[in-house]
Amino acid sequence: MNQTEPLTQHPETIEQPLEERVNNRSHRPDSDAFRAFMAGNWAPSSTELPARAAVADHAARRRRAISEQFKGERLVIPAGPLKVRSNDCDYRFRPHSAFAHLTGLGVDHEPDAVLVLEPTDEGRGDDGGHHHATLYFRPLAGRDTKQFYADSRSGEFWIGARPTLAEFKALLGLACVDIAELEVAVTKNVGDPAIGGVSIRLVRKVDENIDALVDTARYNTAQDPENVDLSALDALDEKLAEALSELRLLKDAWEVEQMREAIAATVAGFEEIVKSLPRAVGHRRGERVVEGAFFARAREEGNELGYDTIAAGGNNATILHWTRNDGTVDEGELLLVDAGVEADSLYTADVTRTIPVNGTYSDIQRKIYQAVLDAADAAFAAAVPGAKFRDVHNAAMAVLAARLEEWGLLPVAAEVSLSPEGQQHRRWMPHGTSHHLGLDVHDCAQARAELYLDGTITAGMIFTIEPGLYFKAEDLAIPAEYRGNGVRIEDDVLITADGPVNLSAALPRTPEDVEAWMARLSG
Structure with a gap:
């Protein structure tokens, strides 16, 4: 073809449907003989x-608890669809946490699935x-179907076998359709329950197709479609999301075991980090060497990372x-x-350690580190059943403010800084000290404030304790010796009747x- 020849002379290229062009990279057989x-x-x-899976009975109890709150209403909890990373390549699938919690399903084999609780x-x-x-999902296509070999998203030839309806039913103790x-x-x-219809609640913004399906049903059955109260409908769905989030505030025995597994794998990942330091020090992207060492362990022993790893050297440690x-x-x-392994059950650890690259803390580094450790220990002491969740943060802040005053860094007395009108110490510790942990790294985030921030610490809770001090290199409010040092210590805490367990x-x-741990691993 002449380079100046008009492309319009090749209509087969122009007329190819757009949805087919994403697969231009491969020529797939489709003859009758091949099929x-x-x-x-x-x-x-x-x-x-x-x-039957060990989680099945626990998941059933969770569904039972939600059933108590929404009698007579249909509840729709989607897993979510696959998400495109680029062109025709998807991210690894992870279901929505509410779906995982109520079904017990983890890993990556139920995209587009939906759990429906029918009143x-x-x-x-x-x-x-x-x-x-009832769990609705796409069963594995038979090997006599085109989907088996032609569907790169769900065909067995492409992604491997997926459970059948009967297998999921046996595994989960759930009706599967x-x-x-x-x-x-x-x-x-x-429709309107007052005239015999069924009210429906949905976990929104998980699957656009399910959102549209529910919205259409609501409009089609509304007595006055032109004046539907959208805020009232949103409130229905928000209340369900809130209840599902609050259901996870207390972990059952199976969840605690999953957390222990995730944390054990995370500890192993931190050991790999220390072993990687000699190569990291000599690399132009040493932080990536550290990140990669941890990620390898996460994939070996778990499903994934629970969140993007923070591997921060020097002044980068002051960037939260x-x-x-x-x-x-x-x-x-x-x-x-700051890193955590997500177990196959999707429960994640969240741990932070701040270590000296050469294996020994300098005097100023040790001074800052000890202050943060003392704040963490004070927070642990406050994390007892019957105390308020806020007490944990306040205990850590009292220690840090006192040290900052002692070091001459605070412009006011610690007592003044700790008052609501002060807060000057937060310049160097701007984040919260604790957050709930579980299926999400920031679990239970949609729970009401009176049950979370203002809630009472109760046996069965798992949350982090993670105070820090962050002295940026560009911070002229402090002496030069402090600058460029960021320290955070974060542990995952289970509350028992006898107190906190680290x-x-x-x-x-x-x-x-x-220092002794690093020396042992480096020897």
Whole structure:
């Protein structure tokens, strides 16, 4: 073809549908002979059903608890769809946390699935509740179908086998139905309960298609569609999201075990970080070496990272959410690493340690580190059943403000700084000391303030304790010796009837123990 020849002379290129062009990279066979040949001579799939999962009974109790709060209403909890990373490549799938919590499903085999809790007569539902739960998902296509070899998102030839309806039912103790029946299940008899309809609540902004399905059903059945009270509908859905978030404030025994597994893998990941330091110090992107060492362990022992790793050397440690991780790791500086492994169950750890790159804290580094450690210990002492969640933060702040005053850094007395009208100490510690932890690294985030920030510490809670001090290199309010040092110590804490248990205690915390730990791993 002449380079100046008009492209319009090749209509087959111009007329190709846009949705087909994303697959221009591959030529897939589609002849009748190929399809016939592909459909036969496959070994039969196993018909043996899996044993009931240990999580099944726990998930059933969670559904029962939600059923109590929404009698007579249909509840729709989507897992969410696959998300495109680039062109025709998707991110690894992770279901919405509310879906995972109520089904017990983790890992990556249920994109587009939806859990529906259908209202029944009171007391006639699952486990004596008021709803019957059904999981709708796309079952594995047969090997005699085109989907088997042609669908790169769900075909077995591309992504491997997925559970059948019968397998999921046996595993989860849940009724399982083909997703083709979802639309009817969600939209049937939706309407005003006062005239015999069923009210519906949805976990929104998880799956746009399900949002649209529910919205259409609500409008189509409204008595006055032109004047639908959107704020009232939003309130219905927000209340469900709130309840599902609050349900996770207390962890059951199975969840605690998942957290222990995630934290154990995280401890192993931190050991890999120390072993990687000699290579990190000599690399132009030493922080990436550290990040990669931890990520390898996360993928070996868990599902993924629970969140993007913060691997911050030197002054980068003063940037609270430093995830670019493209800096150097230099002798004589501190390295702050905030990282957590997400277990296959999707429960995640969240741990931070600040270590000396050369294995020994300098005098000023040790001074700052000890202040943060003392603040953390004070927070632990305050984290007892019956205390307020805010008490944990306040205890840490009292220690840090006193040290900052002692060092001559505060422009006012510590007592004045700690008052609501002061807060000058927060220049160097601007974040909260604790957050709930579980399926999300910042778990239970939609819970009401009176149950979270103003809530009472109760046995079964798991949250972080993570005070810090961050002295930026460009901070002219402090002497030069402090600048460029950021320290955070973060542990994951289980509240029991006897008090707090540090689930991440296997990682050294005191400066002496950190130095000895690093020497042992480097030897």
